[in-house]
Amino acid sequence: MSVTTAGLVPAPTEPLLDSVRLAVLPESATWELRDGVLEIHCAEAAEIRLSVPLGDAVGFWHPDAWWNRTIVADWAGLAHVSLVRGAAAGCLYDSSGASMLAFAALDPVPEVTMRYGVSEESKTFVVHLHVPARRSPYRIALAPQAPSVAAAMRALRRAPEERPVPEGARVPVYSTWYGFSQDVAHEPVEAEARLAAELGCGALILDDGWQELGNGRGYAGVGDWRPDLAKFPDLAGHVARVQGMGLKYLIWVAPLLLGPQAECFEALSPLAPLPSGVPGARVLDPRLPEVRRHVVDLCVRLVRDYGPDGLKLDFLDQATLYGDGAGAAMHDLLTELAAELGPEALIEFRQPYVAPGTPLGNMLRADDCPADAVANRVRTVDIALRAAGGAVHGDMLMWDPAGSTRSAARQLIGTLHAVPQISARIGELPQAHRRMVAFWLERWRELRPLLLDGELEPGRPDELYPVVRAERGDECVITVTADRVVPLDGRFRKITVVNGTASGRLVVEVAGEGFAVRRVHDAEGSRIDPSATQIPAGLGILNVPASGMAVLEGNP
Structure with a gap:
């Protein structure tokens, strides 16, 4: 070249x-x-x-x-x-x-x-x-x-390219990953599930660690995909109990990975000649028909035997190690799996395999960025620029439970224009943080028609989207994360302004007849008296607490 x-x-x-x-x-x-x-x-x-x-x-x-x-x-x-x-x-x-x-x-x-x-x-x-x-x-x-x-x-x-998205893919999620890592078990997960449902989550993802040999942050033991009976003596019963709390349930699996400690390694290792980019594991070659059949049978078995509503399919991008033909093979594999699982199955895909045209995935998640609200904002917007046929999800949210409520709220604000996935240990959070989570998840549900179905305008990619607007009809939501002049267009009847900065004020430029300030909330959701009830046309100041929000209505 x-x-x-x-x-x-x-x-x-x-x-x-x-x-x-x-x-x-x-x-x-x-x-x-x-x-x-x-x-x-x-x-x-x-x-x-x-x-x-x-x-x-x-x-x-x-x-x-x-x-x-x-x-x-x-x-x-x-x-x-x-x-x-x-x-x-x-x-x-x-x-x-x-x-x-x-x-x-x-x-x-x-x-x-x-x-x-x-x-x-x-x-x-x-x-x-x-x-x-x-x-x-x-x-x-x-x-x-x-x-x-x-x-x-x-x-x-x-x-x-567009496919109907199940309702379960469009609700806030509780994920066990950052809260538990691999140290999961049925009783503490069920306790968290109950709290998550009370705060407004509609689904739960049981991440890595539920399976045999699922310890140590390595993947030398993956491949058999049987529950660790010390952690989940009755996985099907556990799944049913969580579903009884009103939550959809997904199980994590990396179906292309094969570790040398797995019982099936000797039988499957000829089908996995290359080491993956994942510590300790090889990757099965999806170009082989027997591999595709194995993966489909595995995923169908997990859903049939344990009763989850879907699966979190991880490390599918490892298939690219096999070069030419891997894309076509994965298309065949995922198409067959979609036919077997049906259109209502909830399937999470993660960057970088979230492109339009990918069969099956209807929960399209940002790549891992623990506690990084900036990366979560940028990655979810990037996915949304091309997404079709799936709901965009933020990476799981974690934060310092000893930190300020405003700092914790910025994690949710960073993923506001996507489906949020909470991954903090709710039972260990201070009450102020719980109130914050409940408030923002309630606001997110109210604003969901705009945030997920509205027209997204995030600005220039090289500026990392400091002012993101989602609009639908005569309403819009504007999320501000940097000290920028925020345009308020008079054609909107209602504007929700979210202050993701560390400042208690935003500089705004109003076009039209001005806006009335109807409500102002702080990071925990407490309603506070606005410093001004009207914002006239032109440049002005909108006082909003850091990690808070204001609701504006256009003047007649």
Whole structure:
């Protein structure tokens, strides 16, 4: 591979939407305009080259970007994506946040190498997609220029990707992971479940540690997936008791992992020739039909024998170690598993395998970021920019129980625009923290139609989304996590403003006739008297306690 894209074999380019140009090797592409979106169809194996003048470009977002959101050089920008790792999608944007080049693959299955960045020689931004040979043409869509990254990516969603989301995927969750780690057992988990239900959770995830040899934070013992009888002497009975509290129940499993201490290791090890990136375990090769059958049978057995409402499927991205064909194999595996479990099964997938087109997953969770509210905000918004067919979930929430209530509340505010997963030991929290959790979960349920189903506008990805707005009809929710001027649009009848900063005031800019301050709450939910009952048009100050919220109504 050449050091820069300028060293590649030249290819003639064609003008596409706006100032975007296309080159395809071999020259066998067709395209059509559908509802303003340009669809490109390429031959079985292809190199797709997109380019656009640099102009005022300041950042490039793609699902595997993590913290690197600037316009890197083309010798530095590289991503390997497939069905269970990221996605062939991205958006170049300018200093106003408007899109300059927005694209997304309509076929997420094959292993694609994405090379991107600034071409120093041509003074352009380029994206090169290397697509392997396959039976049918590869399809990719380009959106016209839009006022924001979010608007551009919304235009690239396709209705066939969307699937009904079970109600159980859209309720707050209690997860055992950060609260218990692997030290789980039926009695303490049931005690926490009861408290979680009282605080407003609707589901519980039993994470790692329920299974035999599930101790020590390593994975040398995984593979048999039988309950540790010292911890759960009657797992089915335990599940039923928790469900009787009004909670859905999910069990964690990593079905592709195989540890040398497992009883089944000798029989299955020929199907797992490669060590995984997970300590102590190998990874089963999903390209083998017997592996796919084993995984499906395992997951079906867990649901049948113990009665959970679904599964938390972990480490599916380890399949990418097997390279070409792993994406297609995982698509076959997950499609078969979806047919076996049915549409109401709750299935959690975790970044990076949350791309549209992935069968089965309906709870799409941010990657692990314990106690990091910033990462939780950024990752949940990133998922939401492309999500279709699933509810976006934040990573499990943990915090210092000896810390301030305001600090703890910031963890919930960081995941407010997604489904929150609580993972603190509720029974050990001070009463102030419990009141805080109950308050924010109640507000979240009230605002859920906007937070999960509204139109999301988070701003520029390189700024890490300091002002996030979700709107639906004449209402909106605005979450503020940095000292920025917060626009309050007069077209909204009702605005909920959440102060995720450490300050007790927000600078606002009101368009329209102004707003009346109807309610102000602190971090624990206590109602306080507002310092001013009206906010007139123009620049002004809205006094809201740190980690608190205010409800505004438009003046008639």
